[in-house]
Amino acid sequence: MPDRPQSALVTMPNIPDPDGFYSELIALHDGRSAQDSAALNARLILLLANHIGDRDVLRAAMEAAADSGHAR
Amino acid sequence: MLDDRYPLEYRLYPYARSTDQDAATPVRHPVVIMGGGPVGLACALDLGLKNVPVVLLDDHEGPGQGSRALCFAKRTLEIANRLGCAGPMVARGVVWNLGKVFHEDRKVYEFNLLPEDGHELPAFINLQQPEFERFVIDRIRAAQSAGAPITLRGKNRVEAVQQLPDGVALEVLTPEGPYKLEADWVIGCDGAGSPLRKMMGLGFEGRVFEDSFLIADIRMKNESFPTERWFWFEPSHKAGASTLLHKQPDGVWRVDFQIGWDVDRTEELKEPNVRKRLDAMLGADVEYDLVWTSIYTFQCRRMTDFRHGRVLFAGDSAHQVSPFGARGANSGIQDADNLCWKLAAVIAGEAPEALLDSYSFERQAAADENILNSTRSTDFITPKSEVSHMFRNAVLDLAEHHAFARPLVNSGRLSTPATHDDSPLNGPDAVTGAPERTRPGSPCADAPGEEGYLLRRLGGMFTLLALNCKVPSGADALGCAVVDMACSPEGALGQRYLGTRGQAIYLIRPDQHVAARWEAPTLSDISEALERAKGKV
Structure with a gap:
């Protein structure tokens, strides 16, 4: 693994079995209304954010997410 | 013309004609305070106990009805203790530790505040505002009997103010007509709607x-x-x-x-x-x-500057916050605590007027901190957008099942005293390994000692606190009180002031904030820090 500062956001592939993870994430939302799904996503973000715990990483993730979007 | 705007709970300073009203030329007073709420009363008491003659003008004749400011935090009680009126407040107030949070019809969680041991006063009490005010007025009456130069004037409404080169001219309306007064200094404690601020045309953004x-x-x-x-x-x-x-x-x-x-x-x-x-x-x-x-x-707003020449603003007149977190009256009492020793020192000629700019500096930063905290609570309690509402409810849903989400629940963050980290009055922080909580700028944390609680021993003047050592010879001639205390590393005093070190000397301001600390200072280290803390550097 290349050297990186301890609190850098990982943006290189890091999830084993990416296709499996992706279908689990989508399956989680099966049969839910858009509002229900949005609430679920909010809970998921909070759980993951707590797991990460590092404010610098969280801030970098927020910035990366904001910068990668396209207004639709 | 001078009708009450609200009903009174107690009529404690009924209108009485003053000889000032019959004077041929306006009588001059060192300090005039506008407003008889908790902050104005605290200023009057604090200055009076320092023997500074003070006249308090209120357009009513006592505390108004209504519980209003209900929750008085420890720092407020510590200040009241220094002023000699915390006892009856604590005896009468309600102490609570258990809080419960509900969402819809479910209990999300409960918390026990379990206050830290080793403090004379509770983390906070619930007490109706007029009761708090009555206890301060009782104390003012006792101080007056003992000779403190405090005057409370009911039904005296300030109608106009004018800054003079070395003071302020006031026009005051009473039930028997108007009269004129002059003051070297005016403190505006006349509330969020401050007539004084409006008369001076000052903003409140x-x-x-x-x-x-x-x-x-x-x-x-x-x-x-x-x-x-x-x-x-x-x-x-x-x-x-x-x-x-x-x-x-x-x-x-x-x-x-x-x-x-x-x-x-x-x-x-x-x-x-x-x-x-x-x-x-x-x-x-x-x-x-x-x-x-x-x-x-x-x-949630504040004045840009709390000092305008000879006029100083304190409490809600200077800054207003949402009620979540009990940061209104509590921060106002800390304004009074910060201001009064400085004003007394300037009036006594012991400090330059510039010391009063440090009041503005320190308390503006405190107001910003209070506004930030109370705004965050408000945004959690009353979400301003759909997505904010969704995250708020996500936090509540998670808090029901997972401890991690509970600190995110914000139904008000209780008032804690400000640490003046960047204050120009701060001197050296020269005790390696000493606790953060007592760094220069911090309010002193209370702790029990052999001869009673620390804050009681500090009183209300500059103090050198020598822990497990002696102050350098000559230090007792600097005009500070000297308090020697012995402490062990395990006790509350040692843990809060020494950390990993064996000894320390603290220079403590009259408002019980730390000005500087050293492991082994020279006499000139101390006198330099003292000059700085008096605004002379």
Whole structure:
């Protein structure tokens, strides 16, 4: 693994079995209304954010997410 | 012309004609305070006890009705203790530790505040504002009997102010007509709507929150409710978008309903309509008397500068916050604590006027901190967008099952005293490994010692606190009190002031904030820090 500062956001592939993870994430939302799904996503973000715990990483993730979007 | 704007709870300083009203030329006083609320009264008492002659003008004749500022935090009680009036407040106030948070009809979690050991005073008490004011006035009366130069003038309304090169000219209206006064210094403690601020044409910028809250103080007839704080987010009883239940002395509870922005105040305050909300919340079979009701809205804002020449602003006149976190009266009392020793030192010629700019600097930073905290609470309690609402409810849903989410629940962060980290008055922090909490700028944490609690021993003047050592010879001639205390590394005093070191000397300001600390200072280290703390550097 290349050297990186301890609190850098990982943006290189890091999830084993990416296709499996992706279908689990989508399956989680099966049969839910858009509002229900949005609430679920909010809970998921909070759980993951707590797991990460590092404010610098969280801030970098927020910035990366904001910068990668396209207004639709 | 001088009709009361609100009903009084106690008529403690009825109008009495003063000889100033018959003087041929305006009589000059060192300090005039505008406003007889908690902050104005605290300033009058603090200055009077320092032997600074002070005249307090209030357009009413005593504390107004209504519980209003209800929650008084430890730092306020410590200041009241220094002023000699905390005892009756604590004896009368209600102490609570258990809080419960509800969402819809479910209890999300409960918390026990478990206050830290080794403090003389509780983390906070619930006490109605007029009671707090009465205890300060009782103390003022006792101080007056002992010779403190304090004058309280009821039904004296300031109608006009004019800054003079070395003071302020005031026009005052009384039931017997107007008179003129002059003051070397004026302290404006005349509340969020400050007439003084308006007369001087000064701004008050910030954020308005579009929501109203209905307060109902109720006395339960039979029910014995527990002494706990209950907070509901979106309660299923629908009596309010959020609801807070809080205990006061004498079996009175405060219920606080968030009722939206577009409300008809007169309609909402009619007893049947208030009872409809209360019955929905308490159940129709609970009997109670209505003691007091009120509707309030709030803003978070402050003046750019708390000092304008010879006029100083303190409390709500200088800064206003949302009520969540009890940061209004508590921060105002800290303003008084910060201001009075400085003003007394300037008046006595012991410090330059520039010392008063440090009041502005330190308390503006404190106001910003309070505004930040109370704004965050408000945004959590009343989310301003759909997505903010969704995250708020996600936090509440998670908090029911997972401890991690509980610190994110924000129904008010209780007032804690400000640390003046960047203050120009701060001197060296020269004790390696000493605790953060007592770094320069911090309010002294209380701790028990062999001869009583630390804060009692500090009193209200510059103090050198020598822990496990002696002050350098000659230090007792610097005009500071010297307090020697022995402490072990395991005791509260050692843990709060020494950390990993064996000894330390603290220079402590009259408002019990740390000015500087050293492991082994020279006499000139100390006198330099003392000069700096008096605004001379």
